[in-house]
Amino acid sequence: MSPRDPDARVEEFESYYGRQILKTPTWKSPDVPLYFFLGGLAGASAVLAEGAALTGRPGLERVARVAAAGGAAAGTAALVHDLGRPERFLNMLRVVKPTSPLSVGSFILTPFSACAAVAAASRVTGRFRRIGRLGGVGAAALGPPLATYTAGLIAGTAIPAWHEARRELPFVFGGSGAAAAGGLGMLCAPYDETGPALRLAVAGAVLETVATEVVTRRLGIHSEPYRTGRAGRLMKAQRRLTDAGLVLSALGVKSRLARRLAGAAFVADSLVTRFGVFEAGKESARDPKYVVVPQRERLARRTAEQSPAGV
Amino acid sequence: MGRLWGRLDDPTSDAGYDQHPPRMGFFTDTSVCIGCKACEVACKEWNEIPDDGYVLTGMSYDNTQELGADTWRHVAFVEKPVDVSVSSPVDLGMPGSGPPGTGGDPASDESGSDGVRWLMSSDVCKHCTHAACLDVCPTGSLFRTEYGTVVVQTDICNGCGYCVPACPYGVIDLREDDGRAFKCTLCYDRLKEGQTPACAQACPTESIQFGELDELRERADRRLEELHGKGVDAARLYGRDPEDGVGGDGAFFLLLDEPEVYGLPPDPVVTTRDIGSIWRSVGAAAATVAALGIAACAGRGRR
Ligand code: SF4
Numbered sequence: 001m002s003p004r005d006p007d008a009r010v011e012e013f014e015s016y017y018g019r020q021i022l023k024t025p026t027w028k029s030p031d032v033p034l035y036f037f038l039g040g041l042a043g044a045s046a047v048l049a050e051g052a053a054l055t056g057r058p059g060l061e062r063v064a065r066v067a068a069a070g071g072a073a074a075g076t077a078a079l080v081h082d083l084g085r086p087e088r089f090l091n092m093l094r095v096v097k098p099t100s101p102l103s104v105g106s107f108i109l110t111p112f113s114a115c116a117a118v119a120a121a122s123r124v125t126g127r128f129r130r131i132g133r134l135g136g137v138g139a140a141a142l143g144p145p146l147a148t149y150t151a152g153l154i155a156g157t158a159i160p161a162w163h164e165a166r167r168e169l170p171f172v173f174g175g176s177g178a179a180a181a182g183g184l185g186m187l188c189a190p191y192d193e194t195g196p197a198l199r200l201a202v203a204g205a206v207l208e209t210v211a212t213e214v215v216t217r218r219l220g221i222h223s224e225p226y227r228t229g230r231a232g233r234l235m236k237a238q239r240r241l242t243d244a245g246l247v248l249s250a251l252g253v254k255s256r257l258a259r260r261l262a263g264a265a266f267v268a269d270s271l272v273t274r275f276g277v278f279e280a281g282k283e284s285a286r287d288p289k290y291v292v293v294p295q296r297e298r299l300a301r302r303t304a305e306q307s308p309a310g311v
Numbered sequence: 312m313g314r315l316w317g318r319l320d321d322p323t324s325d326a327g328y329d330q331h332p333p334r335m336g337f338f339t340d341t342s343v344c345i346g347c348k349a350c351e352v353a354c355k356e357w358n359e360i361p362d363d364g365y366v367l368t369g370m371s372y373d374n375t376q377e378l379g380a381d382t383w384r385h386v387a388f389v390e391k392p393v394d395v396s397v398s399s400p401v402d403l404g405m406p407g408s409g410p411p412g413t414g415g416d417p418a419s420d421e422s423g424s425d426g427v428r429w430l431m432s433s434d435v436c437k438h439c440t441h442a443a444c445l446d447v448c449p450t451g452s453l454f455r456t457e458y459g460t461v462v463v464q465t466d467i468c469n470g471c472g473y474c475v476p477a478c479p480y481g482v483i484d485l486r487e488d489d490g491r492a493f494k495c496t497l498c499y500d501r502l503k504e505g506q507t508p509a510c511a512q513a514c515p516t517e518s519i520q521f522g523e524l525d526e527l528r529e530r531a532d533r534r535l536e537e538l539h540g541k542g543v544d545a546a547r548l549y550g551r552d553p554e555d556g557v558g559g560d561g562a563f564f565l566l567l568d569e570p571e572v573y574g575l576p577p578d579p580v581v582t583t584r585d586i587g588s589i590w591r592s593v594g595a596a597a598a599t600v601a602a603l604g605i606a607a608c609a610g611r612g613r614r
Contacts, residue, residue, distance in 0.1 A: 100448060152589045
């Protein structure tokens with residue numbers, strides 16, 4: 001009955017003139033998907049930076065510290081820009097609500113940004129070393145949740161493609177963040193210090209791919225928005241970029257250029273992933289099918305459970 | 312923070328009020344709605360909601376289309392072709408769509424003689440027992456009032472837009488040129504003065520009934536029984552059940568068809584029911600990222 005895709009598999013359902021039931025998220029693009037990307041990049045970079053510092057890789061540390069601080073700052077700017085009332089951004093810190101991933105996330109992002117900024121400033125200027133390291137440790141602790149909470153943020157909505165992927169999306173985002181952080185390190189750090197970046201990027205890309213595979217194939221009707229339309233194209237591109245990154249990484253064991261290119265591919269892959277996931281959610285809000293069909297099935301199951309003889 | 316899901320008989324106390332008036336709500340009995348839109352107009356006037364454009368949809372008499380930041384009551388018009396021979400013989404007082412004189416004939420089908428069945432329903436914010444919009448609001452702008460209703464404090468809202476995709480009914484939205492979120496307040500200001508909300512006051516057929524929720528539920532049960540007794544088997548209550556996915560609605564309905572026919576979700580669930588599993592997954596993924604980072608640096612492989 002949906003007028004949007006007349007030749008889709010016939011899933012009989014009724015609707016109000018084919019109109020959507022849910023509201024399409026008002027979050028702007030590129031602001032919000034960009035913020036998801038930058039948060040992932042910054043969060044995983046903070047971990048990489050601390051690891052590089054501990055293992056004596058100053059060049060890599062420097063790149064990762066700047067990525068953590070810069071990513072957080074740019075991400076915050078994107079987030080604030082998305083607000084309907086940007087001047088009221090600080091109202092985010094009025095209350096702490098564990099039921100709101102955006103509330104919890106604000107309390108991750110704010111201290112993370114401060115810590116990462118201190119660490120990067122100290123690393124770049126070479127001053128206040130102790131405070132800088134302290135900041136680095138703080139950022140490394142807050143980094144992983146910063147990279148993954150944004151998946152919880154979108155999963156904590158009524159949007160079917162997001163909510164029904166709530167178990168997998170944090171792994172998609174976490175893996176994607178690691179791929180971006182590693183990728184940037186591979187791209188920008190002194191070649192001799194890119195080993196950890198490469199390992200992080202490859203591991204992240206593999207995690208991202210496995211989790212994405214589940215989201216795009218195993219969630220029944222909820223996988224559909226990830227495979228069709230704009231989101232489908234983005235997810236396909238994402239997959240190609242990951243593959244390119246992995247192949248180039250293998251070549252990059254010997255070739256400098258291949259390693260740099262692999263890094264760039266991972267960063268791009270991570271960026272595209274967030275846009276793909278974002279678009280899939282919007283699509284699943286626009287088509288009433290994604291609300292009505294699964295909810296009908298759920299009701300039917302419940303009825304069958306309650307009166308096995310009936311129906 | 313209170314209970315997140317399941318039966319909850321007093322969401323107002325759960326939200327932290329010691330003493331409070333009874334929970335107030337709406338019972339919208341769509342079987343007597345005549346589609347006059349008095350509720351839409353009264354709501355707009357009282358709440359000084361801005362104009363949202365003059366659009367003719369061409370799909371039906373419904374040019375309002377949906378609830379949103381600038382529409383807090385929305386009258387849905389469903390025109391459904393029906394098989395006249397099997398349609399309900401009961402006259403529900405629906406207006407006909409044929410020329411004057413034929414429509415009101417109780418011997419014809421319920422809505423005239425042209426094999427079209429008319430359904431009208433005035434939709435509104437459900438003032439959920441477990442309100443997703445409120446749960447996810449990061450500023451505390453959305454809050455539960457002493458009447459058990461859910462209201463936006465516009466002086467706090469920063470327009471983050473989280474409530475918009477969180478609402479399982481697609482009710483709340485951002486006002487574009489303003490940036491903040493708006494929705495039905497169940498006329499919080501009028502309630503404080505002991506008055507009836509504007510829509511219920513304006514409704515000429517008492518399709519929109521306002522009152523204490525417990526009392527409305529009893530009234531709805533009686534009305535349902537009455538309609539079933541008359542053979543209107545399609546009548547059903549929507550949002551009445553305190554055991555449903557949102558713990559029951561403060562504004563619930565009597566419908567004459569499946570909810571989705573009116574643009575309502577058939578089995579809405581508050582998203583925060585799953586917040587525990589969401590946090591677990593976020594935590595596990597974060598731990599994985601940390602582990603990958605440590606392993607990547609610890610590994611001493613070449614370069
Ligand atoms: S219907 Fe939507 S906007 Fe209204 S209280 Fe429930 S979740 Fe909030």
